[in-house]
Amino acid sequence: MTRDKALPERVHLKAGRYYLVTAAGKKRIWRKLTRVSEGLPALYTALAAALADGAVDDRMPALISLWQREVGNRHKPKTQANNDSRLRVIAHSFAEFRAGQVEAPDVAEFLLPFRDKPRTHNQYRSLMRELMRFAIEKGMRRDNPVQDVIRTMTEAPRTRYITDSELRRIKVGGIYGDDGKRTRSGLMLAALVDMAYLTGQDIGMLLALRWSRDPDDPAVPYVGDAGIFFRRSKVASTTGAAVLIAWTPRLLDVVERLKRLRAERMLKKRASQRVVTEYVFTRQDGLQFTYSGASTAWKRAVKRAGVPGVMFRDLRAKALTDKERLEGMQAARDMGQHSTDSQTADYVRLRSGRSTKATR
Structure with a gap:
């Protein structure tokens, strides 16, 4: 078999x-x-007929759907949730395009509205690059118009530090709704926020936390006798770093609150309606607290608290910042499961300018 690039x-x-x-x-x-002997005109006529008959649907929306089924569904729930909304935007913007028709100027024009939002720009660029790679894999095009052509934008590092006062207000904003009554997910969110700060772990790791060790997958985070075990998936294939967050009175208190919540919910349900799960953070029905559910609850809490410009991931930065201040960079690095100080430094926020003496 030969492949003629012409x-x-x-x-x-x-x-x-x-x-x-x-x-x-x-x-x-x-x-x-x-047949080759029939000449190129006959080839193009037959090719047009085959495409018209629907031999393959290479329109961008179809490509996106195929990618989600074959590739996207293997990503973590948080990544899938983030990608889904962006993929809908891409599918709408390129609805009239076939995969082989997308060129670098088309991608550049699509990304133009995001030029003032470097992070969003880079996220869309990354997805477009992956879709074009997938199109090549499926034989729908020959090159990638994004790779080495459309540049990433420089993202300014986040400097937002959540103060202790803001953290308390966010938890209160989650527990009580606009009507002053307790929300259904408020206590669970407050425990999730406290756990994020006390352990320095991201939301994906926390939502995967279980009450006991999984013998089939020891890397899954769990609550143990000596503390809470975490191994970040990002380092599983490199350093394999893991951390055991040892018990402190405040961390024990969070776990006890979660146990009480679990018991109370079980009592409220009839035996036939009870859902028993190993996950620590759960919804009212007993099933695992999803990323989208936790994200929605967090955003509502932040809005009610009137605390601007914060993200859930800023809790990890606050944890590592406070850890570095109290115990030094190595302790913060251990908690963050980082292989270098520079990785940890990306999370450590200067809450106020450092002080030093004059030169002389």
């Missing part, structure tokens, strides 16, 4: 005949077109 995309030459090659999952489907 031929249309997905058209291959084999044993004196042209074929249209498409993908169905991991399987390659070879559809006969014409």
Whole structure:
């Protein structure tokens, strides 16, 4: 089999005949077109007919749907939730495009509205690059118009530090609604916020936390006798670093609150309605607290508290900042499961200018 680069995309030459090659999952489907001896005009006529018959749907919305089924669904729930909304925007913006028609100027024009938001710009760029890579894999195009052409934007490091007072207000904002009554998820959110600050872990790790060790997957975070065990998935294939957050009175208090919440919810449910799960953070129905649910509860709490410009990930920065101030960089590095001081330094926020003596 040979592949002539002068031929249309997905058209291959084999044993004196042209074929249209498409993908169905991991399987390659070879559809006969014409013999080489019939000439190129006959090839293009047969190719147009094959595409018109729906031999392959290479429109961008179809490509996105295929990518979500084959690639996107393997990502973590948090990543999937973030990607879903962006993919809808991309599908709408490129609805009239086929995968092979997207060029660098089209991507640049699409990204133009995000030029004042470097982080958002880079997230959309990354998704477009991945979609174009996937299109190449599926034989829908030959090159990637994003890779090495569309540059990433420099993102200014976050400097937001959540004060202790702001943290208390956010928890209160989560527990009590606009009507002054307790919210359904408020106490669980308050415990999640406290756990994030006391352990320095991100929301994905916390939502995966279980009441006991999983013998089939020891890397899953769990509550143990000596403390709470975490191993970040980002380092699983590199340093493999793990950390045991030893018990302190405040951390024990959070766990006891969670146990009481669990027991109270079980009592309120009839035996036939009870859902028993190993997850520490759960919804009212007993199922695992999802990323989207936790994110929504957090945003509402922040709004009620009137605390501007904060994200849940700022709790990790606050934890490592306070840890560095109290116990030094190595302690903060251990908590963050980082392999270098510079990685930890990205999280340590200067709450006020450092003081020093004059030169002389």
